[in-house]
Amino acid sequence: MPEPLRLGLAGLGTVGIGVVKIVQRHGALIAARAGRPVSIVAVTARDRRRNRGADISAYAWEDDPVRLATRRDIDVLVEVIGGSDGPARAATEAALASGKDVVTANKALLALHGQGLAERAEAAGRTIRFEAAVAGGIPVMKALTEGMAANAVGRVVGVMNGTCNYILTRMESAGLSYATVFEEARSLGYLEADPTLDVGGIDAGHKLALLAAVAFGTRVHFEQVAIEGIERVAIEDIRLAADMGYRVKLLGVAQMTGRGLEQRMSPCLVPADSPLGQLSGGTNLVMIEGDSVGQIVLRGAGAGEGPTASAVMADVVDLARGIRVPAFGLPARLLAEAPPAVQPAPAPYYLRTTLVDKPGALAKVAAALGDAGVSIDRMRQYRHEAPEAPVLIVTHKTTRDALDHALAAFAATGVVVGTPVALRIEQV
Amino acid sequence: MPEPLRLGLAGLGTVGIGVVKIVQRHGALIAARAGRPVSIVAVTARDRRRNRGADISAYAWEDDPVRLATRRDIDVLVEVIGGSDGPARAATEAALASGKDVVTANKALLALHGQGLAERAEAAGRTIRFEAAVAGGIPVMKALTEGMAANAVGRVVGVMNGTCNYILTRMESAGLSYATVFEEARSLGYLEADPTLDVGGIDAGHKLALLAAVAFGTRVHFEQVAIEGIERVAIEDIRLAADMGYRVKLLGVAQMTGRGLEQRMSPCLVPADSPLGQLSGGTNLVMIEGDSVGQIVLRGAGAGEGPTASAVMADVVDLARGIRVPAFGLPARLLAEAPPAVQPAPAPYYLRTTLVDKPGALAKVAAALGDAGVSIDRMRQYRHEAPEAPVLIVTHKTTRDALDHALAAFAATGVVVGTPVALRIEQV
Numbered sequence: 001m002p003e004p005l006r007l008g009l010a011g012l013g014t015v016g017i018g019v020v021k022i023v024q025r026h027g028a029l030i031a032a033r034a035g036r037p038v039s040i041v042a043v044t045a046r047d048r049r050r051n052r053g054a055d056i057s058a059y060a061w062e063d064d065p066v067r068l069a070t071r072r073d074i075d076v077l078v079e080v081i082g083g084s085d086g087p088a089r090a091a092t093e094a095a096l097a098s099g100k101d102v103v104t105a106n107k108a109l110l111a112l113h114g115q116g117l118a119e120r121a122e123a124a125g126r127t128i129r130f131e132a133a134v135a136g137g138i139p140v141m142k143a144l145t146e147g148m149a150a151n152a153v154g155r156v157v158g159v160m161n162g163t164c165n166y167i168l169t170r171m172e173s174a175g176l177s178y179a180t181v182f183e184e185a186r187s188l189g190y191l192e193a194d195p196t197l198d199v200g201g202i203d204a205g206h207k208l209a210l211l212a213a214v215a216f217g218t219r220v221h222f223e224q225v226a227i228e229g230i231e232r233v234a235i236e237d238i239r240l241a242a243d244m245g246y247r248v249k250l251l252g253v254a255q256m257t258g259r260g261l262e263q264r265m266s267p268c269l270v271p272a273d274s275p276l277g278q279l280s281g282g283t284n285l286v287m288i289e290g291d292s293v294g295q296i297v298l299r300g301a302g303a304g305e306g307p308t309a310s311a312v313m314a315d316v317v318d319l320a321r322g323i324r325v326p327a328f329g330l331p332a333r334l335l336a337e338a339p340p341a342v343q344p345a346p347a348p349y350y351l352r353t354t355l356v357d358k359p360g361a362l363a364k365v366a367a368a369l370g371d372a373g374v375s376i377d378r379m380r381q382y383r384h385e386a387p388e389a390p391v392l393i394v395t396h397k398t399t400r401d402a403l404d405h406a407l408a409a410f411a412a413t414g415v416v417v418g419t420p421v422a423l424r425i426e427q428v
Numbered sequence: 429m430p431e432p433l434r435l436g437l438a439g440l441g442t443v444g445i446g447v448v449k450i451v452q453r454h455g456a457l458i459a460a461r462a463g464r465p466v467s468i469v470a471v472t473a474r475d476r477r478r479n480r481g482a483d484i485s486a487y488a489w490e491d492d493p494v495r496l497a498t499r500r501d502i503d504v505l506v507e508v509i510g511g512s513d514g515p516a517r518a519a520t521e522a523a524l525a526s527g528k529d530v531v532t533a534n535k536a537l538l539a540l541h542g543q544g545l546a547e548r549a550e551a552a553g554r555t556i557r558f559e560a561a562v563a564g565g566i567p568v569m570k571a572l573t574e575g576m577a578a579n580a581v582g583r584v585v586g587v588m589n590g591t592c593n594y595i596l597t598r599m600e601s602a603g604l605s606y607a608t609v610f611e612e613a614r615s616l617g618y619l620e621a622d623p624t625l626d627v628g629g630i631d632a633g634h635k636l637a638l639l640a641a642v643a644f645g646t647r648v649h650f651e652q653v654a655i656e657g658i659e660r661v662a663i664e665d666i667r668l669a670a671d672m673g674y675r676v677k678l679l680g681v682a683q684m685t686g687r688g689l690e691q692r693m694s695p696c697l698v699p700a701d702s703p704l705g706q707l708s709g710g711t712n713l714v715m716i717e718g719d720s721v722g723q724i725v726l727r728g729a730g731a732g733e734g735p736t737a738s739a740v741m742a743d744v745v746d747l748a749r750g751i752r753v754p755a756f757g758l759p760a761r762l763l764a765e766a767p768p769a770v771q772p773a774p775a776p777y778y779l780r781t782t783l784v785d786k787p788g789a790l791a792k793v794a795a796a797l798g799d800a801g802v803s804i805d806r807m808r809q810y811r812h813e814a815p816e817a818p819v820l821i822v823t824h825k826t827t828r829d830a831l832d833h834a835l836a837a838f839a840a841t842g843v844v845v846g847t848p849v850a851l852r853i854e855q856v
Contacts, residue, residue, distance in 0.1 A: 022578050022720055032645070032762050033577050131575070137721035139575025146574075146751075147559075147567025149461050150450050150741030217460070275727065278706065292450055293565035293738035299703065299725040310721035313578030323574075323751045334460050 004037040005320040006073060008100075010065045010091050011080035012045035012052055015105050015132070018309025019078060020054045030313070034320035038313075044068040065091035070098045076319055077102045078312060080132075084108035096120045096128065101324070103315040105132035105308055110327075111206035111222040114213065115335065118327035128327045129315035134207045135160050135284045137307025138300040139314060144214045144288060145329035151290030153215040155255040157428055161204040162282030162302045163190055164230050164250040168267075169280040172238045172247070178231065200229035204252055205265040212254035212263050215288065216338060217330045221263075224340040228266035237352060237421055240392050241269050244378070246350070247277040251426055253344075260341035269350050269425040275299070276428050287428060343400050347427065348377060351393040353410065353420035357384070361415035362391065368413055372406035374398045388417050394425070432465040433748040434501060436528075438493045438519050439508035440473035440480055443533050443560070446737025447506060448482045458741070462748035466741075472496040493519035498526045504747055505530045506740060508560075512536035524548045524556065529752070531743040533560035533736055538755075539634035539650040542641065543763065546755035556755045557743035562635045563588050563712040565735025566728040567742060572642045572716060573757035579718030581643040583683040585856055589632040590710030590730045591618055592658050592678040596695075597708040600666045600675070606659065628657035632680055633693040640682035640691050643716065645758045646766040649691075654772075656694035665780060665849055668820050669697050672806070674778070675705040679854055681772075688769035697778050697853040703727070704856050715856060771828045775855065776805060779821040781838065781848035785812070789843035790819065796841055800834035802826045816845050822853070 007023075009016055023030070023040055031037040042060035044067075062068040069077045069091040077095035079102060081088040088109055095102050096117065104110065110117065110130050121128045131141045135158065144153070159165050163185065170181045182199065185191050197203045205225045213220035230250050238248050246269035253264045270276045275297050279285050284302030289295050301307035318325075328335055355361040362381065369376060378394040395403070403422060410416040435451075437444055451458070451468055459465040470488035472495075490496040497505045497519040505523035507530060509516040516537055523530050524545065532538065538545065538558050549556045559569045563586065572581070587593050591613065598609045610627065613619055625631045633653045641648035658678050666676050674697035681692045698704045703725050707713050712730030717723050729735035746753075756763055783789040790809065797804060806822040823831070831850060838844040 018720070026578055026580065029580060029645075030578055032758055033573075035759070137718075138724060139571050142570060142575045143567050145461075146746060147570045147742050148738065149745040150454055150458055150738055152454065152457060217457075273706070275703065275706070278701070278703070290565075290738060292446070292734040292741075294729045294732075294735055296566060297725070297727040299727070301722045304722075306720040307722055310576065310578055310718060313720075314575050317577040318574060321751075321753065323749075323753075325749065325751075330460055331463070 002036040004039045005316070006039055006041045006075045007078050007316065008068045008071055008074035009040050009043045009078045010068055011082065012043060012056065013080065014305045015080040015308045015312065016045070017052050017054050018305035019080065019312050020056060022309050022313050030317060034317045036320055038316055038320050041074050042068055042071055066094045069095035069100065074100060076100055076316065078316065079104040079106055080312065082106055084112045089113065092117060092128070093120060096124050096126055099124050099126060101126045101319050102128040103312055103319070104128065104130050105312055107133040107203065107206040107210060111209045111220060114210065114220040114327065115332065118332040121327060122332050127324045129318065130210065131315050132308045132311035134210050135286055136300065136302040136304065137310045138284060138286065138298045139311070140286045140298050141214060142314070143296065143298060145325055148288065148290045148293055148296065151292050154289040154291065155253065156211050156215045156286065156288050157276070157426065158211070158252045158284065158286035159249050159276060159279055160207045160252055160284050160286065160302060161198055161250055162284060163198040164204065165279060166190065166281050167199070168230060168233065168238070168248055168250065171235055172242065175235065177235050178233055199231055201227045201250060201265045204250060208252035208254055208263055208265050212261065213335065214329050215254060216256050216261060217334065217336060218261060218338040219335045220328070225263040225265055230267055233267050234421070237423065240352060241350060242272065244392070244394060245272050246270060246425065247272045248423065249276060253426060255345060256338070257341050257345050261338035262341035262344055264344060267423060269423050270428050274428050346397045346399050348397050348425040349395045349403055350423045350425055351395065351420055353391050354388050354417040355391050356415050356417060357387050357389045358415060364413040364415050365391070365410060368409040369395070369406045372409060373402045374406045430464040432467045433744070434467055434469045434503045435506050435744065436496045436499055436502035437468050437471045437506045438496055439510065440471060440484065441508065442733045443508040443736045443740065444473070445480050445482050446733035447508065447740050448484060450737050450741050458745060462745045464748055466744055466748050469502050470496055470499055494522045497523035497528065502528060504528055504744060506744065507532040507534055508740065510534055512540045517541065520545060520556070521548065524552050524554055527552050527554060529554045529747050530556040531740055531747070532556065532558050533740055535561040535631065535634040535638060539637045539648060542638065542648040542755065543760065546760040549755060550760050555752045557746065558638065559743050560736045560739035562638050563714055564728065564730040564732065565738045566712060566714065566726045567739070568714045568726050569642060570742070571724065571726060573753055576716065576718045576721060576724065579720050582717040582719065583681065584639050584643045584714065584716050585704070585854065586639070586680045586712065586714035587677050587704060587707055588635045588680055588712050588714065588730060589626055589678055590712060591626040592632065593707060594618065594709050595627070596658060596661065596666070596676055596678065599663055600670065603663065605663050606661055627659055629655045629678060629693045632678060636680035636682055636691055636693050640689065641756050641763065643682060644684050644689060644766060645762065645764060646689060647763045648756070652768040653691040653693055658695055661695050662849070665851065668780060669778060670700065672820070672822060673700050674698060674853065675700045676851065677704060681854060683773060684766070685769050685773050689766035690769040690772055692772060695851060697851050698856050702856050774825045774827050776825050776853040777823045777831055778851045778853055779823065779848055781819050782845040783817050783819050784843050784845060785815050785817045786843060792841040792843050793819070793838060796837040797823070797834045800837060801830045802834045
């Protein structure tokens, strides 16, 4: 049997222990598939004594992740500590500098420092792989960099945060407000210590930035992702959208347009009967459009011990097999600086507004839309008892600029109560 | 720039011309991603003079596929001639013998001769890759052999023949019989010259045999796939299944059970609201269950010039990058001989039968089921005018043996008219 591929495992949380379990359970299977054994040599974590539900006594212990990363007896650093800086970054940089490959599940690290890390890896003749950082167990990085390698990608659309999708799904099925479901999720332990990473769309935004870089061969720019979380999604809009045949999803969209690279993570409407609309609970789904292959949809668990460790180990098996694709699918020097698109591509929009119940009110709003060049596809006025009438409008495809002009003009009509809600309808 | 990877292209039909177009359109993109250019050096096809809608004048022409396959100036044979024997097989064997890698879209060739070809490839230090042979553009082979490399696979389920799925979808949506839709599809040019390859489940059976071998690390045995086509699916069953919340699909299922490897391609019922149930028209979908990752669903175009050529080129780019995974994911000598399962795993079944309209008729049928150990989940008797009553039964999970005993006993009840229809309900 050839020499084993030797891992240094930094981090023994959920994902790290998942990796330990797979290596212990599937040693023979992995050796057969990879053509050589994969072994864990040394580990590190914050607390050595904690009971973790897996036997790590056979592995050398390091207190310091950087010392682990630079051990002579490891070939690959598996970094599952997390966090965009601190020990995760230090260990990753140290590993690359000392000629190790790196496999990581760390979306924040890659989204913020990916270009620099890819350059360091290549300077050392190594690579840094991060299948587990995006959409958990779904092999989406492999599908993009390898399975669709002969395609120019037009658009990537996905639901990539299970917590947000759980909250939105639960709001719809139980008819509960965001605040109520948020508290419910907190008490069930579904939320991170800092829940704004999830519900604020940051975590999903990190993933989208990585997907965009790989899909379009561009330098990763997380700060160019237009992010809006789900905190302001009203149960009323979920209900009314359903009535029109749509579902509200925290949707990531990356597309290359004539006016630059568009990256958005925001609540959008999608048809209820589309694969994205059908997605409930914690499942993730990524849809990729390639010029030759058409639309490819990948769906699976977006988080959790088993799925995330499965993706980490897929990268490890690749390295054991001698597969060393560059971090973002292209050599770092070939990654382009795409100008960010100033506004999103035209789309239909869902508008909810409230009108005073007077003759001609609807006509004034319709006129404001028409004057801004926004045409109406469907409009519904709901039965009401109060002197104010809820009105729902689905527009034809329009620019966000035109829509904003129309919404600004609503105030001057004197018939609109409060601020209208506008949600993009993504065509999927 | 490093040396190009040089292709010999055997076959200039739909897929071959798709490959030519991608190489011509995306030369720079592919070179950047692969780290070296990919060039077509020589081509072969039956008729040199035919107009193919692509300029092939820059490539050397060979009349004989074997001569093409053994040219000194090619590194890879791309075989898209098709057919399990004849020139496709001869060229593939010749290419391997002369030290070339082979990329093929040929499911019949691999399903019937895969083990031998994998052994020949390894003896020559080469590989034979066939992403395009299964589910067209969907990178399912890559997902299984690499993306899920650290998982033990439990089951693979898929819809892998677009023609059959189109026919079944159209029967349901238009309420037409199989014969009518078949003729419609023929006149639209959707059918192959020999349509039984599609509607008889052979083509999809080839794909399932390949999926099973890769999923379970077993030798490919197409002759062990239990195949039933869609020719006998009645519109009545499509309608009644829909009434119970199911759709009829030509479903491929491969699973490793305690009693051996089960491989089936047959019309089954799936929940109408599942990803498989939602699948309409020519789209393919493959669902894979891994012990760590859980359920992964891959969906996309299963055929056509662009999608199939995209998959061929993914294998080519892998080779250009130096990625050379064994044909079935494991070295050929490690592929196991799994005993075929004698009967399928237990499942619920859909039964449609017709009873004479006499008191006690239903009770006799229910008793026949109960005596065989088959318990009833739901039963519906439909309103009728004739003296014969259509009855629909959904059983609880049962073995096929027990069900067959019950069906045999139906005849002896004296109240059953004709032969009952039994369709497996696959849990997905």
